[in-house]
Amino acid sequence: MLEKFERIHLANLPTPLEDAPRFANETGLSKLLFKRDDLTGLAGGGNKARKLEFDFVNIIKGGYDVVITTGGVQSNHARMTAAAARKLNLDIKLVLGGADFKKCQGNLLLDVLFDAEIRFLIDDDENDHLNAAMEKWADELREQGRKPYVIPIGGSTGLAALGYVNAMKELSEQFGQGKVQVVLTVGSCGTFAGVILGAKLFMPNARIIGVSVSRTAEAIKTRTLELIKESKNLLEVNPEIKLDDIEIYEDYRGTYGIPTEAGKKAVIDCARAEGIILDLVYTGKAMSGLIDLANKGKIDKNVPVIFVHTGGFPSIFSFADEFNDMAKITKM
Numbered sequence: 001m002l003e004k005f006e007r008i009h010l011a012n013l014p015t016p017l018e019d020a021p022r023f024a025n026e027t028g029l030s031k032l033l034f035k036r037d038d039l040t041g042l043a044g045g046g047n048k049a050r051k052l053e054f055d056f057v058n059i060i061k062g063g064y065d066v067v068i069t070t071g072g073v074q075s076n077h078a079r080m081t082a083a084a085a086r087k088l089n090l091d092i093k094l095v096l097g098g099a100d101f102k103k104c105q106g107n108l109l110l111d112v113l114f115d116a117e118i119r120f121l122i123d124d125d126e127n128d129h130l131n132a133a134m135e136k137w138a139d140e141l142r143e144q145g146r147k148p149y150v151i152p153i154g155g156s157t158g159l160a161a162l163g164y165v166n167a168m169k170e171l172s173e174q175f176g177q178g179k180v181q182v183v184l185t186v187g188s189c190g191t192f193a194g195v196i197l198g199a200k201l202f203m204p205n206a207r208i209i210g211v212s213v214s215r216t217a218e219a220i221k222t223r224t225l226e227l228i229k230e231s232k233n234l235l236e237v238n239p240e241i242k243l244d245d246i247e248i249y250e251d252y253r254g255t256y257g258i259p260t261e262a263g264k265k266a267v268i269d270c271a272r273a274e275g276i277i278l279d280l281v282y283t284g285k286a287m288s289g290l291i292d293l294a295n296k297g298k299i300d301k302n303v304p305v306i307f308v309h310t311g312g313f314p315s316i317f318s319f320a321d322e323f324n325d326m327a328k329i330t331k332m
């Protein structure tokens with residue numbers, strides 16, 4: 001059923017499924033594996049590569065000449081969309097929002113490297129405002145005779161979520177269909193929707209656990225179910241998934257884009273135990289949720305856990321000040 005959807009090659013697949021024995025030991029889990037979607041490639045890797053493979057088919061077939069998308073100032077989605085646009089010889093415009101910045105660092109630096117034209121909403125990352133700015137820009141471009149293709153925030157559509165239905169098929173081939181708890185970061189919900197639907201189809205014994213980095217649990221449930229419905233219609237499948245089947249935790253998000261102490265600790269501990277880089281905006285917060293949920297007995301320590309590492313490492317460089325006092329450097 002997935003085969004009938006064309007994809008443009010952007011992601012290096014399958015991504016590895018790696019054991020993390022030292023970090024598992026530190027967190028008291030019997031088994032912890034990382035699904036390394038931080039290694040998809042596309043200018044630093046991450047979950048968006050799988051999603052964009054579907055969007056860019058429409059963009060190329062529809063003869064669009066410029067891609068517009070939006071996100072926070074350290075948006076991984078924006079960086080990867082910019083890379084994909086350049087790879088496919090398309091122009092790229094980004095509407096970014098958030099706290100004003102002094103330096104182009106992390107993802108923003110890469111956006112600049114890809115020569116994305118950027119409109120920046122200072123101190124404003126409200127989704128409605130970002131979308132409105134994007135639509136206004138698209139209108140301006142149409143008036144100039146251009147053909148813009150607008151990708152919504154996070155690239156989350158029912159079509160893009162098929163990238164994660166496919167990821168679950170891939171994971172079932174690597175892990176099998178045994179009992180497992182799959183934990184992932186949730187932002188604009190496309191990845192979560194795909195993982196939930198993919199699990200229903202390919203890993204029926206998997207419990208899917210989302211950790212929010214931005215929206216409330218209630219908002220996530222509603223949006224995720226909408227996306228799942230869209231994906232089900234596209235695939236012409238109909239497994240039953242209800243609002244109450246969606247397991248999501250909102251307590252680890254802090255303020256979107258601002259590091260939390262627990263998230264920072266997870267980033268540091270994971271780097272030191274496994275040599276794996278999480279980030280302070282997304283995966284570090286989700287990992288702090290995984291650890292706390294395991295400590296509270298809400299994640300079963302005796303059942304294997306797979307953490308879907310959705311990427312995001314470039315933003316770590318924009319938070320250099322967070323780590324300065326840890327440096328053990330002797331100048332000789």
Ligand SMILES: Cc1ncc(COP(=O)(O)O)c(C=O)c1O
Pocket residue numbers: 046047075076077154156185186187188189190191192282283310311312
């Ligand atoms: C590193 C990283 N992880 C997770 C997510 C969340 O994915 P989604 O927006 O599909 O919920 C994002 C989204 O931007 C991300 O950049």
